[in-house]
Amino acid sequence: MRDLARRLLAATQTAAVPHVHEAVLVSDKLRISLTRFAGVDGFTSLQRRALVLARAEVPSLQSVKVGADGRLEDFEQLAADTGTDAAAAAAAITAHLLGLLVTFIGKPLTLTLVHEAWPDISLDKSHSTREIA
Amino acid sequence: MSTNGKDQGNGPGHDRVTIGQLPTGVPGLDEILGGGLPEFSFNILAGAPGCGKTTLAHQIMFANATPERPALYFTVLGEPAIKMLRYQQQYSFFEHVRLDGAIRFINLSQVVLDQDLGAVLDAIVKEVEASQPGVVVVDSFRTVVRKAQSSSSTNEVELQGFVQRLALHLTSWQATTFLIGEYVEGELRDNPVFTVADGLFWLYQSVERNSIVRKLQVMKLRGQESVPGLHTFRITEHGLQTFPRTFGLNNNRSDHVKGRRRLSTGVPKLDVLMGGGIPEGDSLLVAGPSGGGKTVLGIQYIAEGLTKGEPCIVAMFEELPNEYMQRAASFGFDLDKNRKDGSLKLIYLRPLDLSVDETVNEIVTAVKEIGCKRLVIDSLVGFEMALAPDFRTDFRESLYRMIGALTRLGVTILSTVEVEENFTSMGLSNFTISFLADDILRLRYASINGQLRKMMVVVKMRRSQHSIDMCAYEVTSRGLQIGEPMRGYRALTSGIPGPWLESPQSQIEPK
Numbered sequence: 001m002r003d004l005a006r007r008l009l010a011a012t013q014t015a016a017v018p019h020v021h022e023a024v025l026v027s028d029k030l031r032i033s034l035t036r037f038a039g040v041d042g043f044t045s046l047q048r049r050a051l052v053l054a055r056a057e058v059p060s061l062q063s064v065k066v067g068a069d070g071r072l073e074d075f076e077q078l079a080a081d082t083g084t085d086a087a088a089a090a091a092a093i094t095a096h097l098l099g100l101l102v103t104f105i106g107k108p109l110t111l112t113l114v115h116e117a118w119p120d121i122s123l124d125k126s127h128s129t130r131e132i133a
Numbered sequence: 134m135s136t137n138g139k140d141q142g143n144g145p146g147h148d149r150v151t152i153g154q155l156p157t158g159v160p161g162l163d164e165i166l167g168g169g170l171p172e173f174s175f176n177i178l179a180g181a182p183g184c185g186k187t188t189l190a191h192q193i194m195f196a197n198a199t200p201e202r203p204a205l206y207f208t209v210l211g212e213p214a215i216k217m218l219r220y221q222q223q224y225s226f227f228e229h230v231r232l233d234g235a236i237r238f239i240n241l242s243q244v245v246l247d248q249d250l251g252a253v254l255d256a257i258v259k260e261v262e263a264s265q266p267g268v269v270v271v272d273s274f275r276t277v278v279r280k281a282q283s284s285s286s287t288n289e290v291e292l293q294g295f296v297q298r299l300a301l302h303l304t305s306w307q308a309t310t311f312l313i314g315e316y317v318e319g320e321l322r323d324n325p326v327f328t329v330a331d332g333l334f335w336l337y338q339s340v341e342r343n344s345i346v347r348k349l350q351v352m353k354l355r356g357q358e359s360v361p362g363l364h365t366f367r368i369t370e371h372g373l374q375t376f377p378r379t380f381g382l383n384n385n386r387s388d389h390v391k392g393r394r395r396l397s398t399g400v401p402k403l404d405v406l407m408g409g410g411i412p413e414g415d416s417l418l419v420a421g422p423s424g425g426g427k428t429v430l431g432i433q434y435i436a437e438g439l440t441k442g443e444p445c446i447v448a449m450f451e452e453l454p455n456e457y458m459q460r461a462a463s464f465g466f467d468l469d470k471n472r473k474d475g476s477l478k479l480i481y482l483r484p485l486d487l488s489v490d491e492t493v494n495e496i497v498t499a500v501k502e503i504g505c506k507r508l509v510i511d512s513l514v515g516f517e518m519a520l521a522p523d524f525r526t527d528f529r530e531s532l533y534r535m536i537g538a539l540t541r542l543g544v545t546i547l548s549t550v551e552v553e554e555n556f557t558s559m560g561l562s563n564f565t566i567s568f569l570a571d572d573i574l575r576l577r578y579a580s581i582n583g584q585l586r587k588m589m590v591v592v593k594m595r596r597s598q599h600s601i602d603m604c605a606y607e608v609t610s611r612g613l614q615i616g617e618p619m620r621g622y623r624a625l626t627s628g629i630p631g632p633w634l635e636s637p638q639s640q641i642e643p644k
Contacts, residue, residue: 042214104219108229109218
């Protein structure tokens with residue numbers, strides 16, 4: 001999932017909205033796609049779990065929060081701090097969110113959701129779930 | 134979308150609309166429904182939690198959804214969508230690729246929680262108009278109604294108006310709709326949802342002793358004739374599978390005439406006693422005590438059919454197939470090659486919680502598969518024991534339907550039933566099922582001069598003459614060997630005969 005997370009971040013970076021970190025944009029795209037079928041609460045609970053898992057890798061994510069609607073909050077502040085690897089933090093949180101989806105609904109359905117949000121990115125659906133989890 | 138469209142009564146003066154039918158994707162269910170789901174109908178899938186409503190809805194979706202006419206699945210405060218997908222994808226019908234546009238899940242929980250029925254209707258209408266689905270599911274609709282009823286501002290008329298507008302809109306947009314709800318039967322009365330619905334499918338799950346029994350009933354279905362009554366179903370890795378009470382033989386208009394020819398039992402002297410063998414398409418009941426040779430007679434009947442090129446089936450409930458084959462071999466019948474070439478099929482049925490309909494479904498499938506002419510059911514006692522307790526109460530009725538259905542196909546059935554012997558009378562079976570049989574052969578023991586002798590008598594041959602002799606017989610290494618009529622005895626049927634008064638004493642000498 002790490003590789004896919006980096007690809008999504010890179011793809012989003014090219015069309016980045018000024019002052020909004022690509023991690024937030026990626027999370028938002030996934031939020032829109034996921035909320036549609038899982039509901040706000042469904043997405044928010046997954047995002048919170050992903051954040052906790054990512055904090056174990058990137059402790060500076062302690063300052064980031066998940067809002068009631070599932071949006072990532074205060075990520076820009078973390079990115080602005082010198083000495084913080086924002087790219088690693090963004091990749092960690094995105095990878096864990098995707099990983100949770102794979103755990104619960106499997107890789108094919110996860111990639112279907114990702115494809116809905118990023119129709120231009122080619123996705124290899126042939127990898128097994130275990131390889132990418 | 135594929136339909137089972139059929140022409141309905143377009144004869145002179147009957148220019149009726151043709152109602153298309155959608156496949157359910159559930160084995161057996163299309164037959165119960167009378168061909169399939171009426172297209173553009175508004176239906177309720179009702180039942181207690183865990184009875185299979187969501188799985189049924191998924192099977193219907195996967196059977197019909199296409200990218201052009203997708204299926205929309207609205208989830209409302211029920212099972213979270215992520216968990217539902219997690220579990221539903223375990224079924225074999227769940228094809229991931231269909232979620233790439235043919236099947237879409239939409240969460241309406243927030244709308245239901247935060248807004249009124251009008252907003253719920255607007256949300257559904259918006260999605261339906263955007264996607265133009267062929268199938269729409271709302272899971273759980275009961276939650277929508279419950280939320281509305283909890284609001285002091287929503288009265289019953291408004292609720293009925295909402296349901297009516299929803300049905301009208303979805304039908305106008307040519308969607309076939311399924312509302313899923315955890316209802317109990319007591320709620321049927323005066324419920325606006327049930328009033329508006331075209332179809333009402335009720336799923337039951339009951340526990341009796343250690344068994345779980347699942348049944349489905351089509352309580353209402355506008356526009357077509359469904360099969361009434363409760364139909365058992367099972368949930369397996371493939372989803373729901375129903376077992377129609379018609380046994381999949383609804384459309385069989387067999388031109389078979391019973392008794393057109395006689396089938397040899399494989400025991401020539403028995404054929405003579407029966408007036409020439411078993412009339413083709415009859416059901417013969419072989420009733421007798423343990424060790425009386427019932428199974429051996431069944432083996433001889435099957436072996437005889439196989440030598441004549443007639444495909445045969447043995448449905449066994451007591452012995453394992455390999456044991457059965459060994460037993461046949463011990464009497465000189467090598468059935469291995471027939472089993473290998475498919476002309477002999479052994480069906481071993483001994484799971485717990487079996488239903489008669491499920492058993493018959495398996496037998497009927499095999500009958501159709503190999504074009505079976507001879508069927509042995511060994512034994513009815515074992516058959517009954519394999520059933521869930523709930524089904525045992527209906528055993529006779531189910532057996533009656535099963536034997537009727539199979540013999541109409543031209544299958545000639547030999548069923549064995551164990552009779553607990555007493556030495557005061559000659560009962561035909563402990564199950565009072567002899568009315569099921571066209572023909573009855575009774576085997577029994579008789580105590581004669583310190584020996585337990587075997588005797589048999591043809592009790593009944595429907596529509597034909599038969600011998601009334603009670604004949605001695607033995608079970609030898611080559612099968613049943615029938616001897617001479619047992620003359621010179623009185624009260625043979627009691628099992629404790631005495632000398633016939635007019636007969637010379639010599640006739641009751643031991644053999």
